[in-house]
Amino acid sequence: MNREEAFRPRWPSGVPGYEIWFAVVIDPESRQGLWVRYTTFQAPGHPGEALLWASFFDAANPERHAFNAISRDLAAARIEPERLIMPDGATMTPDGFQGAIRTGPGVLKWELSLTHRFLPIWHGPKLLESSRFVSVQSSVVSPFAGASGEVRLGTRTFRLKNARAVLTHISGRERVPELFWVFAPALDGLPDSGLEAVAVRPARFSPTIVSASMHLGSDFYHTTTMAESLFFHRQKRYPEGRLRFSLGPHKIALEARLQEEQKTGYIYRGPSGDARFVVQSDVSSVAWRIKGPRPAAGRLDDSAAVEFHAHRPLPNVMYLDPFRIEGPI
Numbered sequence: 001m002n003r004e005e006a007f008r009p010r011w012p013s014g015v016p017g018y019e020i021w022f023a024v025v026i027d028p029e030s031r032q033g034l035w036v037r038y039t040t041f042q043a044p045g046h047p048g049e050a051l052l053w054a055s056f057f058d059a060a061n062p063e064r065h066a067f068n069a070i071s072r073d074l075a076a077a078r079i080e081p082e083r084l085i086m087p088d089g090a091t092m093t094p095d096g097f098q099g100a101i102r103t104g105p106g107v108l109k110w111e112l113s114l115t116h117r118f119l120p121i122w123h124g125p126k127l128l129e130s131s132r133f134v135s136v137q138s139s140v141v142s143p144f145a146g147a148s149g150e151v152r153l154g155t156r157t158f159r160l161k162n163a164r165a166v167l168t169h170i171s172g173r174e175r176v177p178e179l180f181w182v183f184a185p186a187l188d189g190l191p192d193s194g195l196e197a198v199a200v201r202p203a204r205f206s207p208t209i210v211s212a213s214m215h216l217g218s219d220f221y222h223t224t225t226m227a228e229s230l231f232f233h234r235q236k237r238y239p240e241g242r243l244r245f246s247l248g249p250h251k252i253a254l255e256a257r258l259q260e261e262q263k264t265g266y267i268y269r270g271p272s273g274d275a276r277f278v279v280q281s282d283v284s285s286v287a288w289r290i291k292g293p294r295p296a297a298g299r300l301d302d303s304a305a306v307e308f309h310a311h312r313p314l315p316n317v318m319y320l321d322p323f324r325i326e327g328p329i
Contacts, residue, residue: 006120006139007094008081009040011171016044016271019171021084021092022053025112025147026185026282027163028303031059033282034110034151035264035305036099038084038092040074043271043325048074051322052086054101055264056108056153059283059302066103066153067264069322094141094167096149106154114165115146121222123168123198123211136172136202143222144185144194144215166196175268175276176200178208179309180241182256184286188298192217195288197243197254214247216294221247238279238314241306250292258306259284265317268309273325279317280307 011019022037037053055067072087079085084092090099096113123138147165151158164185178201187193197212213222223245239258246252259281268276284306289297308314 001120001122001139003094003116003120003141004082006141007169009079010137011040011042014042016042017171017173018042018271019169021141021167021169023092023097023165023167024183024282024305025160025163025165026183026303026305027160028186028300029162030158031283031303032151032158032160033057033303033305034112035280035282036097036110038086038090038097040077040079041269041271041323042074043273046325049324050074050077050086052088052090052099052101053266053322054099054103054108054110055280055282056103056151057259057262057282059259059262062262064105064153064156065262065264066105066108067320068101068103068108069266069320070101071322071324103153107152109152110149112147112149112151112160112165114142114167115148116142117145118143118215118220121213135174136170136176136200138168138170138211140166140168140196140213142167143196143213143220164194173271175270175274176202176309177276177311179307180243181305181307182241182243182254182286183305184254184288184300185303186300187288187296188300190216190294190296190298195252195254197245199243210243210245212243212245212247212252214250214252221250223247238308238310239306241308248292250290250294252288252290254286254288256286256304256306257284258308259302260316263317265314265319267319267321267323269321269323269325275321277310277313277317277319278307279314280305
């Protein structure tokens with residue numbers, strides 16, 4: 001899979017379902033993070049929607065936490081093979097993204113470019129990559145990318161030069177009922193490193209599947225088969241989660257805690273209107289331990305991304321619901 005294929009729209013027009021391109025950008029030095037999500041959504045008997053989501057986090061200045069989500073007519077968007085143009089002018093390509101959205105603290109604007117380091121990867125077992133029977137498909141367009149550019153909030157401008165990012169593309173006809181995701185843009189004590197892991201329960205009573213990636217300098221590791229996924233173990237109780245898994249010759253254990261003081265809650269809906277309750281923060285913390293050829297341990301405070309998806313509301317979370325379709329909660 002090349003980068004153009006990983007980014008290219010794959011959900012048919014007029015068919016009930018959704019397609020998502022999202023990016024997380026974190027600057028470990030300033031402990032600031034940006035999360036953006038560009039979504040197309042089609043439900044039976046309803047006009048298509050184009051949704052833009054954004055959230056800005058600042059660990060040192062909680063009052064700057066800014067977020068919103070808006071829905072517009074899908075007919076007003078342009079979904080091209082290598083470029084998305086949302087109705088309000090926000091754009092995304094495999095190499096960067098820009099846009100703006102009104103939030104409580106002011107208008108949030110972003111204009112960022114990506115520097116690619118690694119080839120795209122498939123989230124999940126390789127044998128399911130091209131299967132049409134899978135209800136959700138996910139590919140990482142740019143794992144552990146570099147990011148540079150500007151983020152503006154009201155009258156303040158934040159210039160990013162050495163930020164880390166991940167750009168992911170998801171499409172499907174159903175929402176997964178449970179998900180736990182961690183993105184650590186750096187591993188303390190290991191220069192030029194990063195770790196991403198996602199645990200997904202594709203259906204209410206199905207086993208959990210894991211997809212995990214790590215880079216140590218130019219060495220890149222990723223789970224690619226169901227067999228590797230079967231060695232995954234998890235324990236999670238919001239706002240904390242624990243993961244243990246193998247990546248190549250490495251055995252990894254991590255403990256993550258979502259930052260509750262700066263978190264953003266959203267409701268995602270499937271074509272039937274069913275809701276999934278999502279909470280995410282880019283200024284969360286993660287502790288990790290690696291056993292293997294390069295044993296190490298460390299902790300990253302207030303500069304990791306953590307996200308939970310659930311089929312019921314999580315405690316003490318305010319949820320935004322920008323969708324025009326209504327359904328059971």
